Amino acid sequence: MPDLILKLQATDNVIVALQDLPAGEQVVLENDTYILPNGARAKHKFVTEDRQPGDPVRMYGVTVGRATQPIARGEVITTFNLKHEADAYGIAKRQPYTYQPPDASAFAQKTFMGYPRADGRVGTRNYWLVIPLVFCENRNVLMMKEAFERELGYGQTDRYRDQVREMLHLYQHGQTDVIKKMQPFVDAEQNKTLTQAPERPFNNVDGIRFLTHEMGCGGTRQDSAMLCELLAGYINNPNVAGATVLSLGCQHLQGDMLASAVKRQNPHGKKPILIYEQQAGTEYDMLSQAIKETFLHLIEINKIERQPTPLSQLCVGLKCGGSDGFSGLSANPAIGHLSDLLGALGGRTVLAEFPELCGAEQNLIDRMPDDAQAQKFIDLMETYAAQAEAAGSGFDMNPSPGNIKDGLITDAIKSAGAAKKGGLAWVADVLDYAEPVTAPGLNLLCTPGNDVEATTGMAGSGANLILFTTGLGTPTGNPVCPVVKISTNTALQTRMPDVIDFDSGPIIRGEQTIEQNGDALLNWLIGVASGEVLTKAEQLGQNDFIPWKRGVSL
Known part of the structure; x- marks a missing residue:
């Protein structure tokens, strides 16, 4: 039977509901019993101890908010009783960091079929x-x-044009009533994975x-x-x-x-x-x-023809959007494991979305190769935050209504889960927007959290694949870089099969570990990189491109 609840770190004082729990439900974890007076919907969190106004709430081992109202043990955190709060960070707070790369031997001899370029890099598309x-x-x-x-x-198959053509024919022949009774057009092929392009x-x-x-x-x-x-x-x-x-x-x-x-x-x-x-x-x-x-x-x-290419030639963007309360538990850590695997193989990964690293800064600073890179990261974060505040906004206003509804109450909760996409490896390089990725390993790229502005930036910095996790669903794609959509929960994959490529829901159900899901994703990704499998965004012709405009219009 799948677990009902989950506590992520020993120092956390919130627990995640993995399923809907009714009011009055009694749950047990690590010999502690909790009674939920108001219940808890799946993806939401309840406190393990009474919280008074000003008391910190911790998740993923970091501060994610402070209570604004009394919260009794077993009650769910909400925007009414919790506000955004994140731990201070800085070079002076750096702690020793150790890292043991995962065993990547199972992938060491694997290759994808790629297009070689004169500069030594290899494309997944031409x-x-x-x-x-x-x-x-x-x-x-x-x-x-x-x-x-x-x-x-x-061009894309124009099934909607065919639909309009049929309705026009019916209208011109006086059959408006038939149009009103028409069922939605069903394309039996639309949810199948294409294995090759048309002639x-x-x-x-x-x-x-x-x-x-x-x-x-x-x-x-x-x-x-x-x-x-x-x-x-x-x-x-x-x-x-x-x-x-x-x-x-x-x-x-x-x-x-x-x-x-x-x-x-x-x-x-x-x-x-x-x-x-x-x-x-x-x-x-x-x-x-x-x-x-x-x-x-x-x-x-x-x-130019495809040639066998080692996985070290992959440069993979790591992105999340339409996130939910399961993002930091399933899909994000799964692609974090994949990022660590690629780093061990000599490949490159790109973690973007600086507004969604708010609260995770110190962990990333601890993983920097030197103080200079740490300072560049701090400067980019602080400059970005100051620009947001000058415009009357701030990182604390990042969570969307959809995020909040599905359990991401503060930006720090959202960010702590989003940072899991970067795995555990040392940070190889810190890049400003549009700077090229050159260093093997994990690269941090300054972009907005906006889905398309972020994917646009990652492709502009050299990603030849992008992994995009989502808990709510999004069709986002990119003109030059295949975007793989990964669901955090199986219900989403079932509901939106025309946009979801891969499911990390088995992690939530306890059917796969994070590592098993990440391994399966990397094996499947070889087919995408080789052009044998087209992503759903490619099949839909979803080619989104929005440059990040930092200045004002004159």
Whole structure:
């Protein structure tokens, strides 16, 4: 029988309900009996001892809040009786840290089929990129998108268009009543995992990715510079073989700036970059030339073939979104174990979302290689927090209504669970937004907690896969980096099979350990990295791209 409750650390004074517990329920843990006067819904927490206003509440071994009202033993913590509170942190508080890497011998000889690049990195996909330097070119990017996707077979199946077509036919034949009685269209194939792409003329080109954005002009020069670094990172991403760049001509972000950034970030890269300027002539002339030369480069990159590649060439982003009270118990620690495995194999992982490290800072500082990296992390955290407060917000306001409803009452609770994605390994490097990932092991990347801004940043720093845990469900994807959605609970996987790729729910039911689930995920991920399995986001054509805008518009 699965456990009803769970206490994570000996010093914790809250216990997690793993199932719905009714009012008056009596539960026993470690020879202690607790009576729940009001019950507790699954994912929520009740206190192990009476708490008075000002008393700390601890979970995951750290402070996650302070009581604002009396909380009796067995009562559930809520936004009414608890406020966000986190432990102070700093270099002076560093404690000795020891770490024993997991046994990764079972994966040492395993490989994935990847696309080799001139700089020595390896892609899990082979994409051509079409990007605008400024929002004025978004329409032209979309014109190219329609032309290429329609003719080369990269578009998505338009089942919704078919639905509208059938309803229009019924309406035109006076059968409106039939429309009212129609059941939702059921696509028997929609929940099946695709094992290969449909027939296309370029078998080794996984797709052409067309990005649009609302930046490049009219904002601060700092935002244009940051956009430049981000777009350069996308061109340098190992999943990208080359890029077509559309420029208006008069915007802040110029073509030569982007070319310089690409070269500075990656001196050994040799990817073709085609840059076109609309103000040099007519739109038709520009797009016709861009289409012709892009097509010729597709012919060339189609000659690149997948080759057996060690798992050390994986660079995996670690992300959570639509989190719930099980995130820190199942999916997050499972991918944390996977992160430790990859680090032991020489691979790279990227932990982002700095607002969701609030309260976990000291543990990460203790794991830094030196004081310089620790200070960089502190500076990034404090600068970000100050900017949020200056805007009338703060990290304490991070949990969403959905987070709170499913047991994440304070940002410190959410963050302590989110940090589990980083496993236990030493931190190899600390990076600001759009800085390239180069160090093997665990890298910390400063991004917002916003799902798409974070995944956009991880792909821009070089991730060739992203693991995305969720307790509530989200369709988030990325244009150049496959995003694997991992459910924290099986009910979500059952409810949203069209967006969930992998289930960590067996951990909650006691059917798998965290390590077993993480091992299974890494084995399955080899198929994704090899292009043998498309993620659900890829199948849906979910290609989300939102640059992080730090400045103001001028």
